[in-house]
Amino acid sequence: MKNNLPNNFVEGVTNSVQFNITQKLVDKFVELTGDSSSLHTDKDFGDKSMYDNKVVHGMLPLIFIAELEKLYPKEYSCIFKEISARFLKPIFLNDKLSLVSEISEINEKENQIRVEYILKKIGSESVLTTGYFKIKYKKTNGSKELLEKNIKKDSKKGLVLDSLKEETITFENIEKGDKKSFNFKVSEKDLLSTYNILLKNTNYDTWSGKNVSKNLIVSCLFSTFVGMCIPGRHATFTDFKINFENDVELNKKYKFLGKVSFKSSSTSIIVENISISQNNGERVIASGKINVKVNDPQIEMLSLESLKKEGLDLELKDKVVLITGASSGIGQTTAKLFSLYGTKVIINYFKGKDSAERIVKEIIKNKGDAIAIKADIRDIKQVKKMVNTACKKYGDIHILVNNAVKGFYPKSFTDLNWEDVQGEMDVTLKGTFNCCQEIIPLMLKNKSGKIINMLTVATESPPANQAKYVIAKSALIGLTRSLAVDLAPSNIQVNMVSPSIVKTNLTKHVSNIFLDRLKNETPMKRNATPVDVAKAIIFLSSSLAPYTTGQKIMVTGGNPPFL
Known part of the structure; x- marks a missing residue:
C-alpha cells in the first residue's frame, strides 16, 4: 500500500494552540450543536449547581483540534477516524486554555497517525481534558473547493434537524435499554459556523473549510445527546469515544441514536452506546460510547406559602404539656407562656397547692x-395517678417539662452526707425517670413527643458548696442523652435547657452583690429571667426544633460555656 503520510510526521512531534473561552464562543457552539442544556446556558441553574457557575461545554474546546496546523499539510486531505476525550475538570467562561498535542503512533500501512492531546488552563496549568484522536491521510492535488456564497442566505441553523427540548430525566427514571435519537445534517454553513468558532476572520471568497473535518464537527453532537436527550439537564459528561467507519458527507441526512447499555447505582453513572447511520440504520457511519454521571436534581427551597405552614405554626395549640414543679419560679412562668400559645397545661406541684391553683385560675381567666x-x-405510684388523671382530662400528654428540683441552698462537702445527695438525686433524677417512664409510652403511641429537662450551667462551672446539686444535674445529662438516642427513631426529641442563675424563690439566698457582679460580667449586661428560660423551653417544644435532640440550649447572655 502506498504511503500517503507527510514525510515530516514522526513520533513525538508536538503542536499547540491557545484560545480564550468567551460568551460569544459559547453562543456559537449552542447554535451549531443545539446543546442549550441549562448547565451551560442558565446562570441561575449554574449558580445552584455543584460548580457554583455556568459550565462551558466540554466538547467546545475540542473543535480547536482543527487549529493544530502542523497536522494538516496543504497537499493532504484528512479524515478523523477515531476521537476520544476524558473530561477531568470543568471549564468556565473567560478561561484561557492551551491545547497541546503529540504524535504518539504512526501507522504507515493504514496511512494514519494517533495523536494524544491535553487541554490545560493557562496560569494554573490544571489539566482539564485528555484524550486522543486518529487521522487518516490522503494525498491530493492541492486544489481547494470553495464554499458557495449563497450559504449566507441558508435559513438552517445548526446541525440538528429536529426540534430538541431539554430532558430532565433523573437517575431513578433511567432504565437499561432506554434510547433516544435525532436527525442531523452537515451543511456548508455548519462548516463556516465551526470556522467562526475558531475566531478567525472568515473570507467567504477564499476559505474552503479544509481543516474543519465533518467528522470532528459531528463528534460535538455527543454533547447534544448528553445535554438534551439522556439524561439532559442533570448530566455531567465524563468521557466518550467514537469510531468512524466512513466519512460524513455534506448535505446528507443522518440519524444519531443513543441507547443506555449500563447503569451503576453506586456511582450514578450510565453508559450509552451511540450509532450514527443513514437509511434507518442500514448504513452505519460511526459508533461510540458515552459515560455520563447523572446528578441529583437541584434542591428547591420551600415556597413562602409552604413556609407559612412550616414556620409560623408552632404546633403548640391544643397540645398537652405536663410541667413538674410548676407552682413557682421558672415552672410557673413556663406554664403561663404555654397557655398563651393555646397549649393545655398540667401544673404539677408537691407543696404549693395555693400557688398552683392560683396559676390555673389566671390561665383560665385569660x-x-x-x-x-x-x-x-x-x-x-403518685406519678402514675397524676398521668392517669391528666389523660382522663385531656386524653394525652405531648410535652413533658421536667423542672422540679429539691433545692439550691449551699452546703459544704464536709457537711454533706449521702442522704443529702440521695435526696437531691431522688427529685432531679428519679423524679424525671419516673415521669418519663409513664409518659414516654404515650409518646411512642403517637410517634412524636417533646421532653425538656431543666439543667444548669453549674454542671460546666460548679459553684462552691453545691456538690449535691451538681451531682444530680450531671446525672440528668446522661439520662437526657441516652433517652435522646433511644427515642429519636420514634420522632421524640429530648433536650435540656441550661440557664445561668435566675432570680426566683429557689435562689433568693443568693446575695444581690453577687447577682450585680454576675450581671456586669455578662456580655448582655443583665441576668437571665424566668421568661428567657421559658422561651427556650417553648422553642424546644415547638415545631421550630424538629431535628434537635440530645442538646443543651444555653441561656447565659453570652457567658461561657460555649457549646
Missing part, C-alpha cells in the same frame, strides 16, 4: 386551659 395535680414525683 381563656386558657389548665389543671393542677399534686404528686410527689419521687413516688412512682
Whole structure:
C-alpha cells in the first residue's frame, strides 16, 4: 500500500494552540450543536449547581483540534477516524486554555497517525481534558473547493434537524435499554459556523473549510445527546469515544441514536452506546460510547406559602404539656407562656397547692386551659395517678417539662452526707425517670413527643458548696442523652435547657452583690429571667426544633460555656 503520510510526521512531534473561552464562543457552539442544556446556558441553574457557575461545554474546546496546523499539510486531505476525550475538570467562561498535542503512533500501512492531546488552563496549568484522536491521510492535488456564497442566505441553523427540548430525566427514571435519537445534517454553513468558532476572520471568497473535518464537527453532537436527550439537564459528561467507519458527507441526512447499555447505582453513572447511520440504520457511519454521571436534581427551597405552614405554626395549640414543679419560679412562668400559645397545661406541684391553683385560675381567666395535680414525683405510684388523671382530662400528654428540683441552698462537702445527695438525686433524677417512664409510652403511641429537662450551667462551672446539686444535674445529662438516642427513631426529641442563675424563690439566698457582679460580667449586661428560660423551653417544644435532640440550649447572655 502506498504511503500517503507527510514525510515530516514522526513520533513525538508536538503542536499547540491557545484560545480564550468567551460568551460569544459559547453562543456559537449552542447554535451549531443545539446543546442549550441549562448547565451551560442558565446562570441561575449554574449558580445552584455543584460548580457554583455556568459550565462551558466540554466538547467546545475540542473543535480547536482543527487549529493544530502542523497536522494538516496543504497537499493532504484528512479524515478523523477515531476521537476520544476524558473530561477531568470543568471549564468556565473567560478561561484561557492551551491545547497541546503529540504524535504518539504512526501507522504507515493504514496511512494514519494517533495523536494524544491535553487541554490545560493557562496560569494554573490544571489539566482539564485528555484524550486522543486518529487521522487518516490522503494525498491530493492541492486544489481547494470553495464554499458557495449563497450559504449566507441558508435559513438552517445548526446541525440538528429536529426540534430538541431539554430532558430532565433523573437517575431513578433511567432504565437499561432506554434510547433516544435525532436527525442531523452537515451543511456548508455548519462548516463556516465551526470556522467562526475558531475566531478567525472568515473570507467567504477564499476559505474552503479544509481543516474543519465533518467528522470532528459531528463528534460535538455527543454533547447534544448528553445535554438534551439522556439524561439532559442533570448530566455531567465524563468521557466518550467514537469510531468512524466512513466519512460524513455534506448535505446528507443522518440519524444519531443513543441507547443506555449500563447503569451503576453506586456511582450514578450510565453508559450509552451511540450509532450514527443513514437509511434507518442500514448504513452505519460511526459508533461510540458515552459515560455520563447523572446528578441529583437541584434542591428547591420551600415556597413562602409552604413556609407559612412550616414556620409560623408552632404546633403548640391544643397540645398537652405536663410541667413538674410548676407552682413557682421558672415552672410557673413556663406554664403561663404555654397557655398563651393555646397549649393545655398540667401544673404539677408537691407543696404549693395555693400557688398552683392560683396559676390555673389566671390561665383560665385569660381563656386558657389548665389543671393542677399534686404528686410527689419521687413516688412512682403518685406519678402514675397524676398521668392517669391528666389523660382522663385531656386524653394525652405531648410535652413533658421536667423542672422540679429539691433545692439550691449551699452546703459544704464536709457537711454533706449521702442522704443529702440521695435526696437531691431522688427529685432531679428519679423524679424525671419516673415521669418519663409513664409518659414516654404515650409518646411512642403517637410517634412524636417533646421532653425538656431543666439543667444548669453549674454542671460546666460548679459553684462552691453545691456538690449535691451538681451531682444530680450531671446525672440528668446522661439520662437526657441516652433517652435522646433511644427515642429519636420514634420522632421524640429530648433536650435540656441550661440557664445561668435566675432570680426566683429557689435562689433568693443568693446575695444581690453577687447577682450585680454576675450581671456586669455578662456580655448582655443583665441576668437571665424566668421568661428567657421559658422561651427556650417553648422553642424546644415547638415545631421550630424538629431535628434537635440530645442538646443543651444555653441561656447565659453570652457567658461561657460555649457549646
